[in-house]
Amino acid sequence: MVNKYIEDTMMKKFFDIxxxxxxxxxxxxxxxxxxxxFYWLLHYINIELNFITQVLLYSLIGSISFYTMGIFIENVIKKNDTLRxxxxVRVKQVKKQTFHSFTAKGIIIGEIRSFIAALIIxxxxxxxDRGYSLLLNLGWFLMRIVVFDFCFYVTHWLFHRKSFQKIHLKHHEFPDTSSFVAGHKTLAEYIIVTIAECLPIFIFGYDITQLCAWTIIGNAYNLEGHSSLxxxxxPSDFHDLHHTCFKGNYGIQGFWDRVFKTLNPPTKKPGIMFPVASLEKIVMK
Incomplete structure (x- = not known):
């Protein structure tokens, strides 16, 4: 019986990792x-990108992808009862809220922030220039997401200490979240998170095609993570629990929270897109 318990515990830890x-x-x-x-497109049309052009491209792709994907999640997926x-993925239900609507002033300020952040980065x-090497680019992205997750974990953990909470409280105005809550933050938080975003790039360097890809995918999982979908x-209600409980789950995903013992155990979502959770469900029956 004891051996079975130890075996199940070890198996669960293995699946968690x-x-x-x-x-x-x-x-x-x-x-x-x-x-x-992006690499093939830029080389096909044979464009030489100078510094300002790179900044504009990086900023523009980030803005377009953010609003396009956010609107699609909120006005297409969530409006469809079957898809919703x-x-x-929400397990802990909270009272629904009315979210702030977009204003011209808010959008303009957001675009200025985005442009300045791209300029500084x-x-x-x-x-x-890493070109079209699949292995080099895959390695760069893998290292970047792990390192950025660590940088984000540290800054996010600090935001929840009493001395820094005021910086982060605006982001937590909505326990029942919307995709666009991802961008609902104070200027101070935006600056600090941008610095955390920069650190992996300073370590590994960047290729503009990598940054364009990163900003699209980063927006995708950030918007999805705040949508309760x-x-x-x-693959779970990991960040959803953070918003409803206001503690634990400070990383992008649970790895660093598990390492530093701040994990609020999430409910895993099995399915074709999340094969590990599906396999765990079968094996751990």
Whole structure:
């Protein structure tokens, strides 16, 4: 009986690690695919990108992808009763809220922030042309998501200490979240998170095609993670629990929370897009 318990515990830990690595790997693979598309496109039309052009491209792709995917999640997926029910990942129910509507002022300020952030990142970070090497790009994205997750974990954990909570409280105005809550933050938080975003680029360098791919996929899992839905990247109610409980689950996914023992155990979403959770469900019966 004791041996069976130990075996089950070890098996569960194994699946937990695989579950978290599955997320990292999915981000890295998807980013690599998009990087190849950007690389081929830029070389097909034979455009030489100077510094300002790179900043504009990076900023523009980030803005367009953010609003397009957010609107699609909120106005297409969530408006479809079947899809909303099927993809819902929320376990802890909360009272629904009215979210802030978009204003011209808010959009303009957001675009200015985005442009300045892109300008600073590309000015300070070292540029490295990695071309079309699949392995180099996959390795870059895999290292970046793991390191960025660590940087984000540290800053996010600090945001929940009493000395820094005021910076982060705006983001937590909505326990019942919407995709666009991903961008609902104070200027101070935006600056600090942007710095955390920069650190992996300073370590590994960047290729503009990599940054374009990263900003699209980063927006995708950030919007999805705040939507209370599990569509493609989000395999559990991990971040949903963070918003409803205001503690624990400080990382992007559970790896660093598991390491530092701040994990609020999420409910895993099995399915074709999340094979590890499905396999665990079968094996652990």
């Amino acid at each position: 695989c579950f978290e690595f599955e997320f990292y790997l999915k981000i890295a693979i998807t980013c690599t695919i998009f990087q190849q598309l 029910e099927k993809l819902n 590309l000015y300070l970070a070292p540029e490295v 599990s569509i493609f990247f989000i």
